Amino acid sequence: MPRTSKTKAKEFTEISEAQIAVHWKEEEYFQPPRKFVEQANMKDPNVRKRFGPENFPDCFKEYADMLSWFEPYHTVLDTSNPPFWKWFVGGKLNASYNCVDRHLEQYRNKAAIIFVSESEDEPPIALTYQELHVQVNEMAALLRDFCGLKAGDRVTLHLPMTLELPITMLACARIGVIHSVVFGGFSGQACGARIQDSGSHILISMDAYWRGGKLIDHKANADIAVQTAKETGQPVDKVLVWQRYPGKSSSPTAMVKGRDFIVNEVLKNYHGKRVDPVPMDADAPLFLMYSSGSTGKPKGCQHRTGGYLAYVTGTSKYIQDIHPTDTYWCMADIGWITGHSYIVYGPLALAATSVVYEGVPTHPDAGRPWRIAERLGVNIFHTSPTAIRGLRKLGPEEPRKYNYHFKHMTTVGEPIEPEAWRWYYHEVGKGEAVIVDTWWQTENGGFLCSTVPALDPMKPGSAGPGVPGIYPIIYDENGDEVPAGSGRAGNICIRNPWPGIMQTIWGEDDRFVNTYYARYCKNRRSKDWRDWPYLAGDGAMKAAEGYFRILGRIDDVINVAGHRLGTKEIESACLTVTEVAEAAVVPVADEVKGRMPEIYIALKPGHKNTPDVVNRVTRATETIIGKFARPKHVYVVPDMPKTRSGKIMRRILASISNRREVGDVTTLANPTVVEEIREIVQGKEAIVTTEAVPEDIAGFGQNE
Ligand code: WTA
Numbered sequence: 283m284p285r286t287s288k289t290k291a292k293e294f295t296e297i298s299e300a301q302i303a304v305h306w307k308e309e310e311y312f313q314p315p316r317k318f319v320e321q322a323n324m325k326d327p328n329v330r331k332r333f334g335p336e337n338f339p340d341c342f343k344e345y346a347d348m349l350s351w352f353e354p355y356h357t358v359l360d361t362s363n364p365p366f367w368k369w370f371v372g373g374k375l376n377a378s379y380n381c382v383d384r385h386l387e388q389y390r391n392k393a394a395i396i397f398v399s400e401s402e403d404e405p406p407i408a409l410t411y412q413e414l415h416v417q418v419n420e421m422a423a424l425l426r427d428f429c430g431l432k433a434g435d436r437v438t439l440h441l442p443m444t445l446e447l448p449i450t451m452l453a454c455a456r457i458g459v460i461h462s463v464v465f466g467g468f469s470g471q472a473c474g475a476r477i478q479d480s481g482s483h484i485l486i487s488m489d490a491y492w493r494g495g496k497l498i499d500h501k502a503n504a505d506i507a508v509q510t511a512k513e514t515g516q517p518v519d520k521v522l523v524w525q526r527y528p529g530k531s532s533s534p535t536a537m538v539k540g541r542d543f544i545v546n547e548v549l550k551n552y553h554g555k556r557v558d559p560v561p562m563d564a565d566a567p568l569f570l571m572y573s574s575g576s577t578g579k580p581k582g583c584q585h586r587t588g589g590y591l592a593y594v595t596g597t598s599k600y601i602q603d604i605h606p607t608d609t610y611w612c613m614a615d616i617g618w619i620t621g622h623s624y625i626v627y628g629p630l631a632l633a634a635t636s637v638v639y640e641g642v643p644t645h646p647d648a649g650r651p652w653r654i655a656e657r658l659g660v661n662i663f664h665t666s667p668t669a670i671r672g673l674r675k676l677g678p679e680e681p682r683k684y685n686y687h688f689k690h691m692t693t694v695g696e697p698i699e700p701e702a703w704r705w706y707y708h709e710v711g712k713g714e715a716v717i718v719d720t721w722w723q724t725e726n727g728g729f730l731c732s733t734v735p736a737l738d739p740m741k742p743g744s745a746g747p748g749v750p751g752i753y754p755i756i757y758d759e760n761g762d763e764v765p766a767g768s769g770r771a772g773n774i775c776i777r778n779p780w781p782g783i784m785q786t787i788w789g790e791d792d793r794f795v796n797t798y799y800a801r802y803c804k805n806r807r808s809k810d811w812r813d814w815p816y817l818a819g820d821g822a823m824k825a826a827e828g829y830f831r832i833l834g835r836i837d838d839v840i841n842v843a844g845h846r847l848g849t850k851e852i853e854s855a856c857l858t859v860t861e862v863a864e865a866a867v868v869p870v871a872d873e874v875k876g877r878m879p880e881i882y883i884a885l886k887p888g889h890k891n892t893p894d895v896v897n898r899v900t901r902a903t904e905t906i907i908g909k910f911a912r913p914k915h916v917y918v919v920p921d922m923p924k925t926r927s928g929k930i931m932r933r934i935l936a937s938i939s940n941r942r943e944v945g946d947v948t949t950l951a952n953p954t955v956v957e958e959i960r961e962i963v964q965g966k967e968a969i970v971t972t973e974a975v976p977e978d979i980a981g982f983g984q985n986e
Pocket of ligand 1: 573618619620693694695696697698719720721722723724725745818819820832834835841844845846
């Protein structure tokens with residue numbers, strides 16, 4: 283294979299974060315449009331000072347005061363048991379009351395949620411706050427009286443993007459039941475594992491939903507989920523199945539007598555029922571949201587009622603700039619944290635109109651989102667770089683064909699390339715909309731870094747500074763601060779607690795401390811929050827003016843189209859195929875999805891490389907995790923590149939997948955296999971690109 287000089291190869295294997303970063307050029311700034319600034323919720327140029335360390339933690343009262351409390355809190359932040367912070371101690375509130383009841387007087391017949399079916403023949407359905415109130419109450423009565431659920435119980439929701447999902451979530455919140463929503467695209471098995479971990483006895487599902495023009499049989503997943511949960515020791519007593527079209531079954535999968543119930547049928551017994559919202563402690567858990575981490579098992583991020591709701595309401599108001607008069611559309615799925623915080627809880631707490639779209643953005647064509655925006659008069663739009671890249675690829679000039687006007691747009695979930703950002707700004711936003719690039723995670727409840735839209739200029743590709751009340755810092759390997767403007771990257775951390783931070787990992791307090799706090803904790807016995815920086819797990823760089831540019835994950839997580847996938851989860855799925863001896867997963871750059879997993883497998887002795895094995899490996903990822911985890915390629919290799927101690931060197935595989943120089947391999951136990959693998963992937967002639975190294979790929983596996 284072509285080799286550069288020894289020194290170059292060495293440089294690459296020992297590539298420092300500084301070298302990774304030098305590929306970037308500084309981007310120009312864009313100023314927020316005047317029309318936007320005039321109407322913005324947050325215009326105070328001193329807002330970051332108001333939320334600065336000298337006013338911490340009391341600054342967050344401003345967010346708590348946006349809510350209605352049954353009992354006032356007496357302490358803003360209790361740090362007596364780090365890092366298990368308590369927020370708004372003594373306060374009692376109810377999330378469903380805050381998102382529904384309190385708006386009735388002023389906004390009773392204003393649309394709370396507008397549902398848009400993927401099937402374009404069906405007109406949008408607007409659910410008013412009054413109607414939402416009726417349906418949430420009836421569902422809460424059903425959960426309490428038919429299912430016997432009470433405050434503190436968990437219930438798993440495996441639902442698509444239809445009205446029934448937010449209705450069920452708010453019904454749970456009304457009676458203090460902890461909802462665990464599993465993204466609808468997850469397989470039955472993945473759902474079953476989450477049922478087991480959360481200890482849910484009830485699964486709420488739907489018979490079918492539209493996706494890419496097909497009515498998908500979703501009930502089949504419920505059966506698999508219950509079976510998986512049962513096999514792992516968690517019985518499910520009842521499966522509640524909503525019908526996508528009430529009164530008619532849209533799934534060929536049979537109902538199990540005595541276990542499965544059609545929700546819309548049972549609801550008839552609760553017609554007109556009202557259930558008083560249960561006053562919950564501010565620290566009572568509101569929901570669990572599972573997220574992938576560097577070890578195989580997903581983490582049940584446990585979010586609290588008071589701090590979480592205050593934080594998403596405050597950030598929805600100041601960063602999303604939501605007013606009650608706005609029609610706000612976040613295209614994420616409610617099954618992920620973005621949907622929880624910025625489709626359901628934040629916008630509804632502010633009495634906005636929130637749009638729920640069932641299907642694929644490009645169905646039936648790339649003009650669909652812009653037709654929806656035009657028809658509903660959407661003025662705030664929120665999506666991911668993956669969707670932006672996909673819409674740009676399929677319909678670069680579609681937006682200009684439609685008469686809609688956004689005042690505000692958001693990007694979230696992955697780093698956005700400045701090129702894609704500029705298309706979003708000029709074409710989708712028509713140069714009239716402000717853009718916020720919001721960086722945060724499932725664990726965080728709400729935004730961590732973003733510009734404040736009316737106050738800070740935008741910089742393509744950079745998330746911006748910490749949002750008010752968040753003090754990010756970049757640490758190097760030794761725990762020293764990497765200064766702004768140094769051109770070096772490091773681990774981005776948050777110095778302070780904030781109300782939206784998760785409480786713990788469900789049932790795994792130690793894992794919570796170890797994953798997020800152990801790395802940079804200055805003193806394990808300290809009760810001072812300053813000694814407990816939060817490790818986000820992303821690499822980042824701080825520019826001289828204080829804007830953060832996020833590089834991507836520093837652990838073994840691949841961000842596929844904004845969905846976090848643990849490499850170990852995928853590898854475990856591959857190992858369920860009996861012929862597979864070893865599996866390694868690496869991220870590969872993809873034009874639309876940003877990153878995709880690529881799988882390398884080595885077979886057990888005596889087994890042949892056949893298309894059948896490859897197909898079964900692909901199918902294993904789909905059934906164990908979900909179709910969104912499907913690999914770009916599966917390569918069967920004679921052996922994995924390994925260190926002398928037997929560790930698989932994923933870094934080398936990632937270099938081959940991404941056509942990068944592999945660097946020095948002489949220290950491997952089996953150096954010759956590298957060339958064999960390279961040939962399998964790239965063919966006889968080595969392909970090495972000289973393009974800038976995507977930062978997360980260059981860094982992938984560097985810690986191994
Ligand atoms: C990545 C989604 C760059 C990051 C809200 C993070 C981003 C992970 C951005 C969390 C952004 C999220 N720019 N990268 N604006 N937003 N990420 O838990 O790597 O699904 O750690 O939460 O997505 O993904 P999660």
